[in-house]
Amino acid sequence: MGKKLVTLKLNGKTVEKAVEARTLLVHFLREDCALTGAHIGCETSHCGACTVDIDGQSVKSCTHLALQCEGAEVLTVEGLAGLGAQPGVLHAVQEGFYKEHGLQCGFCTPGMLMRAYRFLQENPNPSEAQIRAGMAGNLCRCTGYQNIVKAVQYAAAKLQQTEKVAA
Ligand code: FES
Ligand code: FES
Incomplete structure (x- = not known):
């Protein structure tokens, strides 16, 4: 499947990477950005282990696509x-x-x-x-x-x- 570029601010630094349309934010963080602080518990928005901050809101990164973060400011526990x-x-x-x-x-x-x-x-x-x-x-x-x-x-x-x- 073709990849698309996503550009976001991650813990204060601009990051640009090619991702598949289906890539979930938590997988993007853990596998593409080597930020393993966001944990994968339920993958269904229930447990909150994957919570990150996007543009001033708590978001469960297991049910958010990486591409949805285009232009966003994302804060993970590594940036806290x-x-x-x-x-x-x-x-x-x-x-x-x-x-x-x-x-x-x-x-x-x-x-x-x-x-x-x-x-x-x-x-x-x-x-x-x-x-x-x-x-x-x-x-x-x-x-x-x-x-x-x-x-x-x-x-x-x-x-x-x-x-x-x-x-
Ligand atoms: S992994 Fe449980 S809410 Fe995301
Ligand atoms: S699940 Fe073990 S400390 Fe919360």
Whole structure:
């Protein structure tokens, strides 16, 4: 099958590659771009392990075509640390999952981090119920979610603190 060029901004860098029309974004990221942070769990939009950020929205990359990203800004978990207070320093959501033990096997974690990142942009000061609702598209088989909620609460507090210092 013929390939088409797709050009996008991936973690801040312009990427241009030839892809088949049927290529899913998660396969493009993992196989063509060697970014294996987005995991493949269900391939049916249920589990959220493949969550990335496209133009400011959480997207499940297992049900999104690479060609749909033409001209888009895509952020994966590999690009998250670069958005922290300083280059190479963990982003607040990464620090939160680390400090609050928001993972066990870690399979869901890249998707959780990417959803938590976007959720906190949408709702910087969420209640526990809002966190649970906002993260409901991401499933975890290990943790029971309590520490994931705490991790997002940690990140929310840290981001607010950082903003106060910057103001
Ligand atoms: S692999 Fe995409 S939602 Fe499960
Ligand atoms: S930590 Fe294992 S699936 Fe979430």
